[in-house]
Amino acid sequence: MKRILGAGAVAAVALLLSVAPAGAEITRDTIGCSATATVTADDGSAVTVDATATSVKIPRAANAAWHGEINKVTHDHEGSIDLTLGPLTINLGKWGPTGNDQNAGTKDGVTDIPTLVRQFPSVKWKLTGYHKGTEGQCEGQLTVEVEGSAASTAAAGVAGLAGTAAAAAGLVSAARPKSPYRTGYGR
Amino acid sequence: MRVKGRPLLGAFSGFFLGLFLAFDFFLLKVIASDSGLFLVLPIVLAVVGIVLGLAAPALDRLRRG
Numbered sequence: 001m002k003r004i005l006g007a008g009a010v011a012a013v014a015l016l017l018s019v020a021p022a023g024a025e026i027t028r029d030t031i032g033c034s035a036t037a038t039v040t041a042d043d044g045s046a047v048t049v050d051a052t053a054t055s056v057k058i059p060r061a062a063n064a065a066w067h068g069e070i071n072k073v074t075h076d077h078e079g080s081i082d083l084t085l086g087p088l089t090i091n092l093g094k095w096g097p098t099g100n101d102q103n104a105g106t107k108d109g110v111t112d113i114p115t116l117v118r119q120f121p122s123v124k125w126k127l128t129g130y131h132k133g134t135e136g137q138c139e140g141q142l143t144v145e146v147e148g149s150a151a152s153t154a155a156a157g158v159a160g161l162a163g164t165a166a167a168a169a170g171l172v173s174a175a176r177p178k179s180p181y182r183t184g185y186g187r
Numbered sequence: 188m189r190v191k192g193r194p195l196l197g198a199f200s201g202f203f204l205g206l207f208l209a210f211d212f213f214l215l216k217v218i219a220s221d222s223g224l225f226l227v228l229p230i231v232l233a234v235v236g237i238v239l240g241l242a243a244p245a246l247d248r249l250r251r252g
Contacts, residue, residue, distance in 0.1 A: 084220055164211055170203070173196060175246065177246075
């Protein structure tokens with residue numbers, strides 16, 4: 001049993017070491033994409049995030065004002081920004097498909113920050129986005145930390161530890177055989 | 188009398204142990220929200236749980252000598 005747990009621990013460490021560092025990255029760009037987002041906290045302080053920043057930490061806020069720009073105007077284009085949570089993706093916004101007959105090269109807007117992200121403790125959220133048209137495309141990813149409250153951190157921490165302890169107790173119990181004499185009746 | 192194991196309990200417990208461990212790592216900022224550990228840890232630990240549950244009678248015999 002110790003060997004099995006040891007092998008599991010080694011595999012877990014190997015996976016942890018393969019986790020990508022925090023920050024933003026334009027992974028593909030053939031049209032000169034750039035973008036910024038400004039998040040204004042309840043106390044009025046504003047943080048502007050550039051898509052090429054290496055480390056991003058934003059205050060808790062209801063929404064973010066964004067600005068996107070491309071050097072080479074695209075047509076018949078579309079795009080999307082998603083938040084990745086394990087195997088799931090939550091769409092934060094999408095545009096197109098549209099012909100872009102006006103030859104627009106910039107766009108501005110305001111996007112609501114999901115309640116899930118706002119209520120959660122300070123953790124690392126991964127955002128991915130893309131814009132593609134007939135002339136080319138760009139893709140990027142961004143790791144963003146939203147400031148969390150002490151109450152949400154404590155609640156999530158307690159829930160996480162309690163769940164881990166209960167599941168570990170179940171696993172230990174599974175490693176013990178059923179007694180053929182125990183029926184469970186009369187207890 | 189033949190002693191039986193608990194592979195279903197092992198699978199269930201292993202799956203949730205993996206899920207909660209990934210969640211703990213996420214809270215501790217060791218991993219980001221897109222980490223593969225959210226998928227890999229529950230699956231790996233569910234398999235470990237099944238193996239432990241199936242091997243429980245043999246482990247018990249080894250323990251008792």
